[in-house]
Amino acid sequence: MNENDKQIVGEKAAEFVKDGMVVGLGTGSTVLYTIKRLGQLVQEGLNIKGIPTSIQTEKLAKEVGIQLVNFSKIEQIDIAIDGADEINPNFELIKGGGGALLREKIIAKAAKTFIVVADPTKMVERLGKFRLPVEVIPFGMEMTMKHIKAIGLSPELRLNGATPFITDNGNYIFDCSIPNHIQTEIIERELNLIPGVVENGLFVGMTDLVITLDKNGDVEILSK
Numbered sequence: 543m544n545e546n547d548k549q550i551v552g553e554k555a556a557e558f559v560k561d562g563m564v565v566g567l568g569t570g571s572t573v574l575y576t577i578k579r580l581g582q583l584v585q586e587g588l589n590i591k592g593i594p595t596s597i598q599t600e601k602l603a604k605e606v607g608i609q610l611v612n613f614s615k616i617e618q619i620d621i622a623i624d625g626a627d628e629i630n631p632n633f634e635l636i637k638g639g640g641g642a643l644l645r646e647k648i649i650a651k652a653a654k655t656f657i658v659v660a661d662p663t664k665m666v667e668r669l670g671k672f673r674l675p676v677e678v679i680p681f682g683m684e685m686t687m688k689h690i691k692a693i694g695l696s697p698e699l700r701l702n703g704a705t706p707f708i709t710d711n712g713n714y715i716f717d718c719s720i721p722n723h724i725q726t727e728i729i730e731r732e733l734n735l736i737p738g739v740v741e742n743g744l745f746v747g748m749t750d751l752v753i754t755l756d757k758n759g760d761v762e763i764l765s766k
């Protein structure tokens with residue numbers, strides 16, 4: 543993981559944002575560079591409205607001068623840009639390392655174009671080395687954990703020191719190892735059928751473009 547790589551791919555994504563767009567602003571250390579670059583472009587006259595995927599991103603967007611818009615007041619998001627924890631060759635993602643997966647998924651789904659910015663370490667042949675984050679309601683979480691185990695995953699409650707990590711939505715995260723004999727879309731669907739599961743960090747069939755670096759360190763824009 544190289545900070546410079548993150549900066550290159552993050553800043554590149556800002557070139558896809560055009561005047562007048564409503565922009566979904568992702569969360570994490572890579573898209574941070576997109577947001578900072580967009581802030582510079584706004585100072586130079588770019589007119590955009592942002593919708594943040596987390597409280598952390600909301601704070602950053604305000605700091606760099608991006609105007610935010612209330613999600614309930616807009617019809618559609620033109621473009622959403624976000625990072626990922628893993629990306630496979632089918633453009634399926636694991637997200638949620640920072641715990642922002644729920645709002646990120648709502649915003650990615652609402653976006654006409656969803657762009658992922660990722661340094662090359664995120665590109666994998668098979669998803670699952672990074673454990674899949676699953677957001678769960680605190681009530682009855684022991685029972686929810688049992689149901690998740692029953693579909694073949696191994697969940698562990700994410701901690702923040704000695705207490706559970708709490709998402710922006712007031713929920714907990716289970717980080718789950720996933721068996722590689724079950725297809726991602728089946729895991730995604732089955733998880734979300736369990737009462738108590740709010741959402742999971744598998745993003746299947748959502749990504750339009752991936753901005754990364756090739757072996758020579760040059761920007762590579764991958765599309766399906």
Ligand SMILES: O=C[C@H](O)[C@H](O)[C@H](O)COP(=O)(O)O
Pocket residue numbers: 568569570571572573624625626627636637638639640641642643646
């Ligand atoms: O909850 C966090 C998000 O899903 C991030 O997009 C993901 O964890 C990647 O973050 P980073 O760019 O810091 O690796």
